[in-house]
Amino acid sequence: MSLLENLYREIVLDHYRHPRHYGPLEGAERFPGQNPSCGDHLVLYLDRQGDGPLRLAFEAEGCAISQASASLMADLLTGTSADRAAELARAFIATLHGGSVPEELGDLAAFSTLAQLPARIPCALLPWTTLLSALSPDRPAADPAAP
Amino acid sequence: MSLLENLYREIVLDHYRHPRHYGPLEGAERFPGQNPSCGDHLVLYLDRQGDGPLRLAFEAEGCAISQASASLMADLLTGTSADRAAELARAFIATLHGGSVPEELGDLAAFSTLAQLPARIPCALLPWTTLLSALSPDRPAADPAAP
Amino acid sequence: MAIKRDFPVFSERPGLVYLDSAASSQKPSVVLEALDDFYRRHYANVHRGIYQLSEEATRAYEGARAQVAAFFGAGAADLVFTRNATEAINLVGRTWGDLLEPGDQILVTVMEHHSNLIPWQQLAGRKGASIVWADIDDQGRLDLEGIARLLEAGGVRLVAVTQMSNVLGTVNPISWIAEQAHRAGALLLVDGAQSAAHLPLNLASLGADFFAFSGHKLGGPSGIGGLIARPGLLEEMPPFLGGGEMIREVWLDRATFADPPQRFEAGTPAIAEAVALARAVTYLDTLGIAELWKAERQLTERLLDGLDALGLPCFGPRGEDRAGVASFNLPGIHAHDLASFLDLRGIAVRAGHHCAQPLMRRLGQAATARASLFAYSDAADVDALLSALAEAKAFFA
């Protein structure tokens, strides 16, 4: 069994079937993300609590890799500061493009084996690029979150 | 010197520089012809004298081959019947496409060497196809000839 | 196996199980050799030079037009070369379509590829026309009564329908639709992007007014396709793109235009591509399109039976009107994940919406995996897929 199949078996399928932080988040802003080439959709719920620790959740329609990536991201970043979240996002994105794999990413580190399936990298990236644009100062107007 | 250069030297250049039957023909109908790919223009003047012997003349702007072909055509067909003219036209066209070369075509027989320069065959054809469409029963409306 | 040897990719990449031919086909070596030979020995621009090389290139290009047209049972004067089927359909929308009036209707079906849908939406937008559409039944066959009803209502000017669905594999009854369309005073455009590579075709008798196809799906190079029109129809149509080759006389403020097909081919055409496409269709002719279709039908049954045995729901009809396209899903896992699993075993299938989002919505699927066949596909390909799917079932269970 390849490393990649290990990734699926040990991490991805679990988070795909039992996503953490799934569903709308009260008081949070709503950021839609889309992967036009494959049709994956995602909604990121982000509550910055002023400048306090982040609260995150998501809803998604798409493949196991993008959903697991979103679930693990929400897990990792809940409770961190916005700056720290952006830093971790950049680290994860670098990992997918062949950068070194920092330990602090936890299970997400295993996604580096996607180098074997470069066509799937956009799937893993979708939650993270959605997050980065949500955190950026010139971010698009967010929809008000459904209560 | 190739056969083709002979054709030019002995026949084409003479008729190009001293075309016979050149200019408007009083009482004749006027049939324009055009070779869009190279820009050659020709006006054929045709007087059928009822069902009598044909009178022909032409004006042209174009290469030596098309003008010589027109000049020789007018020479050959003046005084023939419409049926005979159409027959000779078909014989000439066949010659250009590799058919046998009937003696009755006179100097025009030499045009068969154009097989060496197939791109020029449309030049030689222009006066003849204009004539055939002028003679055909469903011919286009001719302009009245300038007096 | 014998046919596979004609396609270099299978020796260059041993182990490749290529099941995405509906997206694009691999190329036989005769086509690559024709391309190479043309560039090495006969290349020049066409319709322009009176020197020998240009004459050879022009003869090759126009000869290719005649051969490709003949392959479809049409005449050279009725074939316009385009980049692909998509451009061929757009060409109709922007020439013949200019003659539409507000309120006119364009009839499409829910199984159309985006390329046979967006151009009509654009045309409708420009002209104030509207789109009406026919549904499919549970087997994935067209709702013919629905089509008849829409035509009877009287406003339809054009029926635009695919001859073969790139998702369902359904082969539609084009002659019947042509008859209905013509009786209602509408023209019929057939999207032949899929069927051109699979069905024995004779456009002279099919009844289509327009037929669009792509070269890259039938063993030809990328960058070329064509539009074939019913004889005489191109004559009545205004030009499409403007430029060199399509003109007769030009002034600064106006111009007159060449006869078809040149009228619709502005600028330097895809010369070498046309020559190579002609080689592709003569290659298919040598194999025999009718025999290929028979073989495809058998292989399709093997594939569909295998999917049935695995309990994987597969869309589209069973029967003689079913081509070698199978769209399916493994319950509980997204098509992309399934496709990646197969890819790791050297099996190339497509996963996604297949440029047919309205159909996916109609089927209630966000995405499907799709395996599709061409001349070189064989039982070993199908069996490799089926056994990998059995593995996947276990893996994702």
Place this chain on the structure above:
Amino acid sequence: MAIKRDFPVFSERPGLVYLDSAASSQKPSVVLEALDDFYRRHYANVHRGIYQLSEEATRAYEGARAQVAAFFGAGAADLVFTRNATEAINLVGRTWGDLLEPGDQILVTVMEHHSNLIPWQQLAGRKGASIVWADIDDQGRLDLEGIARLLEAGGVRLVAVTQMSNVLGTVNPISWIAEQAHRAGALLLVDGAQSAAHLPLNLASLGADFFAFSGHKLGGPSGIGGLIARPGLLEEMPPFLGGGEMIREVWLDRATFADPPQRFEAGTPAIAEAVALARAVTYLDTLGIAELWKAERQLTERLLDGLDALGLPCFGPRGEDRAGVASFNLPGIHAHDLASFLDLRGIAVRAGHHCAQPLMRRLGQAATARASLFAYSDAADVDALLSALAEAKAFFA
């Protein structure tokens, strides 16, 4: 001589003196090998499959976009692949051009190729806009004062001008025109069909809003060209052709569209052609475009001096703004007859109106013969032409 060895046609057809490169260029073997290799080892449809072969094809296609854009000093996101320069110009006419209003003016010049004229006539016809035009002087240079005057009058929305005349060889002062156009609130479209293969170009600094080119004139395959837009400009433009690849979401009656450049590339693109075109521009880069231009300038002088010495009137300017194109006539004989005489000696020149009828009328010529140079042209080619012309002079005297 060294460069000629890179082009197989010259060994396949010994004795060929190819002087019609302005119509289309011959192809170096590296380009033919790139085509062949791509089809044999990496071919699949792009942007669609998630399997390895498709990923390789997509990377090759998008990599080609980046390389070709970089060759012109542009970014990948601003390059749309088209069939040829003609389609690139039409694309602007049918997208950006949709925003024109009745009474708006499009400024062209009397030296334009039909491909940079007819699309504007068509656009003017659709929109009630009008064509205004700038003349040339006796040397065949643009009447710049005339351009300035037309721009000052205020109605011009677009200036469409060639960077290099395919008849006169004139190289136009694009940066100056860009400045004038922009000051007058007009955009500038540059027809780079000729210049792309000859001039060192940096679109980031040239000032053009749109730049159109053809691959087949710079050693690339037929069937591909491109439109490069000023960064950001494509964003504002509505789609061109409709179909697969250019969409985001599709319903039966409406759709949303992808970002540029995909928004403008409907259907399966010319994939292998893009890859081979990228190989052509890296080949030219290796030779060094600046060095090639210096060599062309020298060879052009040799050609023009030789024609002068023969007493053959030749159109176009002398100087640094003159490319390797020479249009001339032998008095007393039509250009076609002259071209045939040369052809019998293996010398390929063009004869006719060169798709520039308004210019021919302006020059008072029904036709000219034209010799034109590319990277592989050398002194032996020029001398062969000149000595054959001396023979022709005697022959037709």
